[in-house]
Amino acid sequence: MAIWYWKYNSNVVATPTWTDMSTDKCGFFGTNYGDTVTAANWQSSTHRRTATPSDGCGSGVGDGYHMKNTKAVNTGSGTSTVDLGAGAVALTDANVAAGAVTMMLHFNHTTSVATQNGYFYCYDGTTTTTEAVGVDAVAWERGVSSAQTWIVINDDTTSGVLTTGNIGGNNSGERLSLVNQSAALDHYWYLCVSASPETAGEKTSFAFGIAIEYY
């Protein structure tokens, strides 16, 4: 039987504690929880958002820490860069520790399986092949040495920081490929995600999904 978890690091980067998000959401904000992100700008903070809604992240030592923020800087040609809070750095394993990523996907199976053709994608929350509405989003998987580039997983319209449009959903060329993993009971993928509103206003037709094969 397969069980999925998505988790965030509720501790310091160097010594991650992976906390299950359970039924909470991942929220992208301005400087702090509740602050808006100006249209055509990437988020400045990422939070676990409860159903209330409120900030479900902890606030410090003994109470856990906030979700780690991985703000896209350069997503175009040239070296992809990310701001982890101390300025732009190249998007590499050396610069982005496992404990610094936005989320960890955990796939557990009671039988030892190998995985392949895994994808992480962004969609409208209803139809898995339809892009999220009014959102630009990029993603990157840590631990894949050949991949040091942000992958555009959502670009709804030509407005915003990404201007191609009509990108998103579980479609070829519009999703992040997850690395194949050999037989094991537990599989982990470490992902950085950055998001930007194309226009003003809260974006709610915005969800993440996973598709994966195992054998």
Add this chain to the structure above:
Amino acid sequence: MNTIKWIAELSNGEIIEEQWEDGKLSPWLQLKKHCEENGLGIKRLKLCQGDKVYYAGEKLDDSRFSSAIKPVGYIAGKKEEVQLVPEIKTLARYAYIGAVYGPFAFLIWLGEDNEVWTEVRTNINKYQIIQSS
């Protein structure tokens, strides 16, 4: 909803049915290991759902098809679609079997909601292939 499972007939006449056992290798990887360790291959592979049966790369028993290409191997697997928000949950589950013909494989997919479709796959994972007999 009917459980989907594959059944393989091996070159020595053994019939192996997909069976998941906690803590062990997946049934497909167990079958691959068994075949490799004993010099066996798959003679026939089928996917069953209730009373429906689908064969991978089956050569029809008819002289008109005597020159049909025989698969060099077979693959089988499962797929899950999972949403992360508003709560993590599995949206859909599928299973497939496939016959490998060199650089491509012809797959038959079944969904738990009884949908059936085919796929021609070119990016075949060599570690998944079990040789045909």
